[in-house]
Amino acid sequence: MKNTKSLMRKSHLMGTKIRNLRKRNNLTMEDLSARCIRVNAETAPSVSYLSMIERGKRVPSEDMLSVIASVFQKDVDWFLDDVPEEKSITPEKGNRGGISGIALEPSFLFSNEILQIAIPEMLSQTGTSGRQFAHLLIRAHQEHHQNHFPDLERAAEDVGLKRMPLSVDELIEIAQQQGLKIAWFNKVPASLAKELGGNAYRAPTNNIVTSFFDSPGTIYINQLLKKFPMRLKYDLAVHIGHAVLHNRDGLKSVLLTGLNHNNTLSADGTQSSQSSNLNAQDILHAWRDFESSFFAGALLCPKVPYRQLLDRQGYEIKTHELLGVSASVAMRRMTAVSSYRHWHYFDAYAPGKLKAVYRGNGIPLPWGNMREVEDPCQHWAVFRMINAPLQGTSAQISILNVGDEPRIYVCESTNVKDMADNSHVLCTGIDLNPAIDAQGEDARSIAHDLKDVCVKGGGSAAIPKSIKTQLSSVARILNINWVERGIETEARMICPRGAECPRKPSCYQACGEKNVRR
Known part of the structure; x- marks a missing residue:
């Protein structure tokens, strides 16, 4: 057992490491203190004490450091070594958005005058x-x-x-x-x-x-x-x-x-x-x-109180019942109040109609556009859930190629009815790649490995133990219960539309036949 004096001799980088971990996971000091209290209220640091630890003014007790380490899924010794963090995993301050754009070149074609003429024509030709x-x-x-x-x-x-x-x-x-x-x-x-x-x-x-x-x-x-x-x-x-x-x-x-x-x-x-x-x-x-x-x-759902409630409830969708608001309002607010920024949200009606979309992480649309299409990928959670029984929720880990590179997503979906008695599916999810990278792991490599496993399994497969361990650690840091539930199910390969099906053999024909029968 290490005593306080031993910790003091090894605490040179501790404050910086805790601060970097906290910021990398977009947690305020209030957030981290609250998370520590849920691990062990007796030894958790207060906000003011956390501030002093990060500034090197105080050294936590061994029990307190153990609580902090538990929140971030790190070994206590990691905070006490003399190895500074690599630049590649320090907090980044860049573009907040997750949607890719295009270079507006040559610029003379993107002048206000030309766009004013071209946009109405584009809308007319596309039926938008x-x-x-x-x-x-x-x-x-x-x-x-x-x-x-x-x-x-x-x-x-x-x-x-x-x-x-x-x-x-x-x-x-x-x-x-x-x-x-x-x-x-x-x-x-x-x-x-x-x-x-x-x-x-x-x-x-x-x-x-x-x-x-x-x-x-x-x-x-x-x-x-x-x-x-x-x-x-x-x-x-x-x-x-x-x-x-x-x-x-x-x-x-x-x-x-x-x-x-x-x-x-x-x-x-x-x-x-x-x-x-x-x-x-x-x-x-x-x-x-x-x-x-x-x-x-x-x-x-005011930001700070709602965020604290979600943190206590592990971001369960049923939290909306505690507030007396609809699941739709609660799930959309998750994307705005969470300390993790890479969220998406869909509201889908059968057979393939998106009523509402939010893609803060840049995920492609499930059916390629906002209209009904004839070849939706049947493996998206929102599509699978459309005809599911109207009870409970479903978590899913998905692999999707974005820019020719696989990414790992996880979502929680629920089938509900509106006042007009129309069934529809609400789905909220996150892009796991930034969370994996934030912990110093190689998200790209893990996504490729998981994709290979799914390809060998015909499009879906149980997550290998080694990958499951890595994802479970990230899930506990994010404190989102349905991420952990999704890890316990089979991972699925999905695509923006059936014609781009990555499965071998392709399920595109089966998807088309299924919609024709409908």
Whole structure:
């Protein structure tokens, strides 16, 4: 056993190593202290003591160092040797986004004047609506910033005072404080129903109008939402967001639940038309819808309290029940509040329609685009789960080629129903490669090895013990329970679409036949 004096003689690099580990894993001192408390509350360091340890002002006891080592899955001796960390695994400060771009060269072809002419033609030739293109721009902005919008977070915190959970009554009170009145309806006004192409109860194609705003300050809410308090909370929070952020002048969107296969819904459930016309007002309204939706999530799940709750619960999806919010809101907020930045999120309807997407880690779309396609890869978790029983969740480790290099992903999916009785799959996941590299391991080599195992297994295989050990260590550092569950299942090879199937023999033909039968 090492005594305190022995630790002092070997602590020259300890503070720096702890600080680098903490920053490499995007943990604040508060995060690390809380993680240590869950390992051993009696010997865990306080935030102030951690600060002194990192600055070399204090030397932890052996028991305290053991707790810190446990959080980072390191041997105690690693902190006490005289070997500094390699530069390759020190914290990096680079591009936050995970989406690859292209060089805009020759630059004269990418001038504002040329793009203004080319974009409408591109939309017309591809059948992309102006609203769809606006949401693509917004999603690219969101993904580039990895869901980091501190101004929107602060605005929501100023209104909600970081209270969690918020009840329906508390949200109604907040709405009234913003000068909004609440009214209830049983039938959609004829003028609005006509605009949406539906009837006095529903929008077209099995959608339900859940709420809308009527100038100058009334929120009309569908009586059905009294039976769906989770959705009611979201609608109230969105309208509060419009009032706070835009003085109610942006409240032009009608909130819907369901999926219209003739039109496209935005990430927050607002109606989008198929017109290929693109104008500045459409883009502005789409941006305001996004801001209000993000505000709603931040109001219902304030960043710091929600992050602390997720950390205590191991990022389980069922955590949403503790807050009385929908799984969709909770899972989308995971991507924004987690200390780990490389997340993705999908909301998918059968047979292959994506309603909402977030790809902060740059993962390709499961079906190649945001429309229904004839050759979806049946091995994506969102596709496998579409026809699964409506209970529980499913974790999956996946290998996907990105830029001709395999990457390791893990996700947790759940099959749910919306108010319009449509089944859909929610999936949240992470790119494991950055987490593996952060621990000084070779993620590229591990991904290649796991891919080879899956190829030999016909596309899926049990994870070898050596790789499982490495991934399990990363999972415990991330503190995400479903990562560990995924490691215990078979890893699967997936591809952006069936025509790019990496399996040998290819399952593309089988995928196509399966969709034809549907």
